Amino acid sequence: MSENANTIQTLNDLLADEHLMTLAEVGEQFSVPRTKIGDYLNLHKLVAVKQGASRLIPAALVRDLDSPSKFVAGAITVLADGGYTDEEILLYLFTPDETLPGRPIDALHGHGAREVIRRAQSMAL
Template structure:
């Protein structure tokens, strides 16, 4: 039986290899409509690093980008406080990425309300629920 709330990648086993097929119909535009989005130069300024370092953080799966009209943005909730990165957010992103989830799927998971937390995983990553979100991300990766 498939959970009605399942949204993750579908795993397909062929010749001993596991392939991932991304889930269609993720509407990030409406999900992130009310979020503060920062263009990459603003993220670099916030973190007090060159913009190339922001690209490195994205490539290392410690940050995610959301693309709108050809411009790359980072939702501000993915950043920590006081010009820092959030280690829990970066950890959750990396665990999900290593489990085969794409950027859009990870953003969808982090910003979709979850009644069992309660709230959204991205909010829990900034509070007492961070370890639970990471634990769930690890479980989803299997």
């Protein structure tokens, strides 16, 4: 199995229990057109996983918000600007890290947000 195939399998394992939302569902939650969600993806304010021809956004990225979280968007942007692929960004955000504790995505919605972004900045150098 290639490195990319291993990454995708690991990502699929990490996201197996996650609720994945279509771009239209996220657009409805944010009260914006689906195309605006595509813009968020292109600007690295959100990130999606590909399943077949579809791009799906893990619900943990958007929680019950009405727009992208500045901390989630900040971490994604920093990692993307540092050369990380969407798959690598999702791996980082959803891999449990006992030093946080928990997963970076959960810390981004709580008191650990600045630490996650600081770590993302050091990873992206």
